[in-house]
Amino acid sequence: MSVYLLALLIGVVAGLRAMTAPAAVSWGAYLGWIAVSGSWAAFMGHWIAVLVFTLLALVELVTDQLPSTPSRKVPMQFGARIVSGAFCGAVIGTAGGMLVGGLIAGAIGAVIGTLGGADVRGRLARAFGKDLPAALIEDAVAIVAAFLIVSAVA
Numbered sequence: 001m002s003v004y005l006l007a008l009l010i011g012v013v014a015g016l017r018a019m020t021a022p023a024a025v026s027w028g029a030y031l032g033w034i035a036v037s038g039s040w041a042a043f044m045g046h047w048i049a050v051l052v053f054t055l056l057a058l059v060e061l062v063t064d065q066l067p068s069t070p071s072r073k074v075p076m077q078f079g080a081r082i083v084s085g086a087f088c089g090a091v092i093g094t095a096g097g098m099l100v101g102g103l104i105a106g107a108i109g110a111v112i113g114t115l116g117g118a119d120v121r122g123r124l125a126r127a128f129g130k131d132l133p134a135a136l137i138e139d140a141v142a143i144v145a146a147f148l149i150v151s152a153v154a
Contacts, residue, residue, distance in 0.1 A: 003096030004105045009149045010092055011085030011106035015072075015113020016142040017064070018081045021088040023057035024146035026050045033154040034095045041091045061139055065132065072114050085110025092153055 014021035022044075028034040029045035036042050043049055063069055070077055086107035093102015117138060124134035 003093055003098050003153075004101055006096075006149055006153055007089035007092045007098075007102035007105035008109040008112075009145065010088045011109020011111075012113035012116075013109075013142050013146045013149065014085035014088055014106070015081050015110040015115070016117040016138055016145075017057065017060055018077075018084040019053065019057040019060040020142045020146050021084055023050075023053040024143075024150045025088045025091050026053045028150035028153060029091070033150055034092060036091060036095055039094050041094045044091055064139070065135055072118055078114055081114045082107050082110045085113070095153055 010021050010025065013024070025034060026044045026049045029036050029041070030047065030050045032045075034044070036044055072078065072081065086103045089106015089109065090099055090103035093099045093105070096102065121131075121134045121138050124137060125131040128134055
């Protein structure tokens with residue numbers, strides 16, 4: 001599969017869940033699915049990066065369910081998702097020798113995931129009559145997609 005497409009798709013995941021994407025990319029690097037050793041992104045394959053990003057992803061999955069969590073479309077949240085998508089896209093791009101292209105594709109994917117995810121989740125929440133089932137579906141989609149994307153890089 002194209003490095004650009006994988007970078008775009010991991011960006012979409014970052015748009016859905018900002019910390020799930022780097023957690024998945026870190027696991028991919030740790031397991032050797034994403035070849036980053038000897039590059040600027042080598043730290044992503046270290047067990048400490050795996051631990052930190054996994055914990056951040058788990059915290060995000062919990063805090064996303066809280067009513068006090070701000071919309072993903074407010075500037076701070078939106079910006080964090082774009083940065084996360086660009087970073088993860090750059091790591092995948094680095095593995096394919098296309099750092100800048102991966103970075104750009106990841107950022108574009110994050111915008112798509114942020115706006116598209118908000119729209120789909122809103123529609124699902126209206127259909128269910130409450131947000132929790134929609135949020136849990138979005139969590140599952142982000143996790144499964146992240147695994148499939150990262151495993152396809154190998």
